[in-house]
Amino acid sequence: MSEKSKFFPVISVLTVIVILWYGFSVVLNSPWAFDQAKRNTISLSFPELVSKTWSQKRPKLPTPHQVASEMWNTTVHQKITSKRSLVYHTWITFSETMFGFLLGTSLGILLAIAIVHNRATAISVMPWIITSQTIPILALAPMIIVALGSAGFSGLLPIAIISMYLSFFPVVVGMVKGLRSPERLELDQMKTWSASGPQVLIKLRLPKSMPFFFTSLKLGMAAALVGAIVGELPSGGGGGLGFRMLSGSTFGNTLHIWSGLFSAALLAAALITFIGILQKVILKKMALEL
Amino acid sequence: MHQPNVIEASNLHLSFETNDGPVNALSDVNLSIKKGDFVSFIGPSGCGKTTLLRVLADLDEPTSGAVTVNGVSPRDARLARAYGYVFQAAGLYPWRNISSNIKLPLEIMGYSKSEQKSRVSKVLELVELLGFEKKFPWQLSGGMQQRASIARALAFDADILLMDEPFGALDEIVRDHLNEQLLKLWKSTNKTICFVTHSIPEAVYLSTKIVVMSPRPGRIIDVIESDLPIDRPLEIRDTKKFIELSQRVREGLRSGHSDE
Numbered sequence: 001m002s003e004k005s006k007f008f009p010v011i012s013v014l015t016v017i018v019i020l021w022y023g024f025s026v027v028l029n030s031p032w033a034f035d036q037a038k039r040n041t042i043s044l045s046f047p048e049l050v051s052k053t054w055s056q057k058r059p060k061l062p063t064p065h066q067v068a069s070e071m072w073n074t075t076v077h078q079k080i081t082s083k084r085s086l087v088y089h090t091w092i093t094f095s096e097t098m099f100g101f102l103l104g105t106s107l108g109i110l111l112a113i114a115i116v117h118n119r120a121t122a123i124s125v126m127p128w129i130i131t132s133q134t135i136p137i138l139a140l141a142p143m144i145i146v147a148l149g150s151a152g153f154s155g156l157l158p159i160a161i162i163s164m165y166l167s168f169f170p171v172v173v174g175m176v177k178g179l180r181s182p183e184r185l186e187l188d189q190m191k192t193w194s195a196s197g198p199q200v201l202i203k204l205r206l207p208k209s210m211p212f213f214f215t216s217l218k219l220g221m222a223a224a225l226v227g228a229i230v231g232e233l234p235s236g237g238g239g240g241l242g243f244r245m246l247s248g249s250t251f252g253n254t255l256h257i258w259s260g261l262f263s264a265a266l267l268a269a270a271l272i273t274f275i276g277i278l279q280k281v282i283l284k285k286m287a288l289e290l
Numbered sequence: 291m292h293q294p295n296v297i298e299a300s301n302l303h304l305s306f307e308t309n310d311g312p313v314n315a316l317s318d319v320n321l322s323i324k325k326g327d328f329v330s331f332i333g334p335s336g337c338g339k340t341t342l343l344r345v346l347a348d349l350d351e352p353t354s355g356a357v358t359v360n361g362v363s364p365r366d367a368r369l370a371r372a373y374g375y376v377f378q379a380a381g382l383y384p385w386r387n388i389s390s391n392i393k394l395p396l397e398i399m400g401y402s403k404s405e406q407k408s409r410v411s412k413v414l415e416l417v418e419l420l421g422f423e424k425k426f427p428w429q430l431s432g433g434m435q436q437r438a439s440i441a442r443a444l445a446f447d448a449d450i451l452l453m454d455e456p457f458g459a460l461d462e463i464v465r466d467h468l469n470e471q472l473l474k475l476w477k478s479t480n481k482t483i484c485f486v487t488h489s490i491p492e493a494v495y496l497s498t499k500i501v502v503m504s505p506r507p508g509r510i511i512d513v514i515e516s517d518l519p520i521d522r523p524l525e526i527r528d529t530k531k532f533i534e535l536s537q538r539v540r541e542g543l544r545s546g547h548s549d550e
């Protein structure tokens with residue numbers, strides 16, 4: 001679909017969501033508003049009820065504009081080194097994500113190369129790779145944190161490991177497919193030149209795998225972010241968007257939860273858009289667009 | 291006058307194991323090719339032309355029989371880079387321009403940068419593509435791409451050129467032109483060329499030796515030594531000799547069919 005024809009469906013869905021959201025804010029926040037009114041022995045007209053439910057300090061469901069202003073305030077009106085700053089937490093999650101993403105991508109590429117070049121590796125390693133993804137990360141994350149913690153590692157590294165654990169998988173799968181994408185003709189051609197394995201890898205398999213590579217990177221990046229956020233939950237104290245959402249949930253501060261959630265979504269969108277731009281530019285230059 | 295055989299095949303058999311049982315792709319193939327020969331392989335689809343070429347190139351292994359290329363096994367000949375192989379599809383890399391596509395085998399074979407450069411311009415001149423170094427494959431017509439792929443096979447010093455229907459996907463006018471160029475190139479380089487084709491005029495026009503094949507099982511049914519002069523303008527196709535040769539090829543093809 002072209003950009004233009006995508007615009008209207010997206011906008012109409014968005015509008016419906018926002019309207020529903022405001023509606024639910026009224027419904028979910030009204031018990032507290034009625035409570036307050038009763039205590040002050042006043043009765044509420046419908047417009048009064050709506051305005052009260054849309055402006056509570058600790059709403060069950062904050063409205064979009066409350067979330068937006070919370071995000072604005074905690075971004076612009078806080079020092080970015082303060083624990084109250086959303087920028088501070090986003091930065092922490094961002095660095096964990098990038099670290100985990102780099103580890104996961106490297107591991108994924110190395111595994112894919114080993115799998116493509118060696119049947120024994122393919123047969124012995126592939127089942128473990130798949131099994132690794134069937135273990136719920138929520139159960140695994142605390143164990144990784146504890147294990148690495150007792151080995152003297154804390155802070156960024158354990159979380160990056162959890163992030164890597166999720167992000168290497170789409171990279172392996174995509175890159176195995178990509179490295180196997182050269183056709184028989186291309187491989188035969190290499191054989192007629194008596195090319196070595198590493199030469200075939202560098203001159204044919206890797207360039208040919210680029211479209212798969214970028215798709216894997218996008219999936220890997222999204223997984224790395226989820227991993228970082230999940231990794232922050234059992235780590236405690238370290239900060240980050242996951243930490244902020246968890247503490248928001250512990251203290252019933254829904255604004256923290258929602259603003260953290262949206263920051264995570266924006267971060268994901270920004271990272272994936274960035275990869276998307278790289279993908280467009282590089283594949284176009286290589287004339288590999290599909 | 292006595293020249294050594296570049297390619298020698300005797301009692302060659304090859305059957306592919308498939309799910310529907312073995313397929314006899316080559317059966318009792320005997321062939322000798324002298325240095326400097328231009329040999330065409332012609333026959334209906336499935337008669338094993340590609341398979342025979344692939345055996346010579348060590349891309350497929352015969353089930354039984356003996357083959358030598360330059361007096362050694364196909365594998366050793368391949369490792370010694372004795373031949374260039376031109377596939378039906380040009381197989382140029384879209385991310386490399388023409389010059390660096392031609393450099394690809396040279397890089398693999400470890401030629402120096404300056405050597406690569408001089409060889410690229412030499413072969414581009416041979417296939418009349420000078421000036422297109424910086425163009426990318428998608429900027430070239432099909433015929434030009436195929437010429438680039440021939441240039442790539444010529445760039446290293448292989449004295450055997452194996453060509454599997456290199457012009458099969460091109461229209462007749464482009465084909466005529468490329469045939470003329472190929473003949474010129476063959477004369478100026480003194481390479482041994484094995485050329486697969488479906489076209490009788492193409493086979494007769496180009497070859498010093500025409501190998502007629504027939505399918506099920508793939509075998510050679512006639513080997514025709516052509517006595518056309520070495521200098522062949524396109525008009526030679528209207529001469530009596532040319533037409534006689536064509537008829538003999540056609541008869542061979544027909545007799546192969548009547549066996550079925």
Ligand SMILES: Nc1ncnc2c1ncn2[C@@H]1O[C@H](COP(=O)(O)OP(=O)(O)OP(=O)(O)O)[C@@H](O)[C@H]1O
Nearest residue numbers: 306308313315334335336337338339340341342508
């Ligand atoms: N890798 C393979 N596995 C199984 N059968 C094969 C294989 N390659 C070729 N064959 C079979 O061997 C026979 C000869 O095939 P080959 O490709 O050599 O024919 P050809 O003369 O080149 O035909 P065409 O003119 O269509 O290119 C055919 O019956 C084909 O189906």
Ligand SMILES: [Mg+2]
Nearest residue numbers: 339340341454
């Ligand atoms: Mg063929």
